[in-house]
Amino acid sequence: MDIRRLRVLREFADRGTVTAVARALSYTPSAVSQQLRALQAEVGVPLTEPAGRGLRLTDAGRALAVRADEVLAAVDGAEAVLDSYRSTPRGTVRIALFPSGALLLLPGVLRRIGREHGMGLECRDIDMTPPEVPALTADFDVVVTHRDDHAESFDPSRLEVTTLLREPLDVALPLGHPLAERERIELTELAAERWIGVDVGFPVDDVLRSLAVRTGVRPQVVQRINDFRVTEALVADGHGVALLPRHTIDNPRLVLRPVAGVRAGRNVEAVSRRGASVRPAVRAVLDILLAEAAAVTSE
Structure with a gap:
């Protein structure tokens, strides 16, 4: 699965609206929706469903968002391995x-x-x-x-x-x-x-x-x-x-x-x-x- 799409899914789980995700990631709302649709096509199960004028996560979407946290944490961990070679924390x-x-x-x-x-x-x-x-x-x-x-x-x-x-x-x-x-x-x-x-x-x-x-x-x-x-x-x-x-x-x-x-x-x-x-x-x-x-x- 594409890391960028997983990051979009996690942001949607945290922020709740496509507009808020677009603002946070400097995307357009249509680009966010496209990423969510692409991820849904990739995994083969519905990840979002209509809720009023917006979207909400399905049960599968919420489950994948939890796993997305683990994947992205692993990516962050790989980056932290490089940081650990420094004598003191930085940034x-x-x-x-x-x-x-x-x-x-x-x-x-x-x-x-x-x-x-x-x-x-x-x-x-x-x-x-x-x-x-x-x-x-x-x-x-x-x-x-x-x-x-x-x-x-x-x-x-x-x-x-x-x-x-x-x-x-x-x-x-x-x-x-x-x-x-x-x-x-x-x-x-x-x-x-x-x-x-x-x-x-x-x-x-x-x-x-x-x-x-x-x-x-x-x-x-x-x-x-x-x-x-x-x-x-x-x-x-x-x-x-x-x-x-x-x-x-x-x-x-x-x-x-x-x-x-x-x-x-x-x-x-x-x-x-x-x-x-x-x-x-x-x-x-x-x-x-x-x-x-x-x-x-x-x-």
Whole structure:
């Protein structure tokens, strides 16, 4: 099978539309469709089927996309063999991080990368939900993301996941709050509080909703703010309470207290396409992320 056609199929599996694949590969949409048809003729079974105005993969198409990952990973592995003859990893690694993860990890990661000769890091902060992560691996070598303790893990047949850390989520209170002197706070004691949450679908909101299901206490969310720095300012000024990540927040105007009787946290993970870590530079970045995660959680 033609490697280029397999790459087009994988891109279609990740991006979902012919137009998106064409944009990513600098093809015309008709060229993408032609490559998919040619691959389908080559294998002798339908790989796509109509879905509204577009296309979607058949069961055979999805199965071949998984195998395409393995073939393309093998090709990448062959290229990595050549890289392994160099004394140090080389090249630029593209990395996307969710904003508060970048706040926590990126300064230290860039310091560590600066000690590696011949390596560079191209970084973007992206406010991502877990369902958006697989598509991001099409554009980035490594995607640093977060998910609720109870959220479903990523598909191991197509993605490699490196667990970096589990960060507890604490209740953030303003100085002088009646509960600020407690070591731990029962969620029922916060029933009357005004909460500052994040957009629906993001991990911190998932945690707040799962706590509500398990305790029967429905939080009153008065604002939804995704930027934790803004949330810090609002809580400090007395506009509500919030769940904030323990290791990321360092604000002398706030008091952080764990929730009693429940596990509230987010899992911070580095996600990449299967086979990507064969490339020495990507492996080096994953090792650096692990080292920095260990450093920030030990402080």
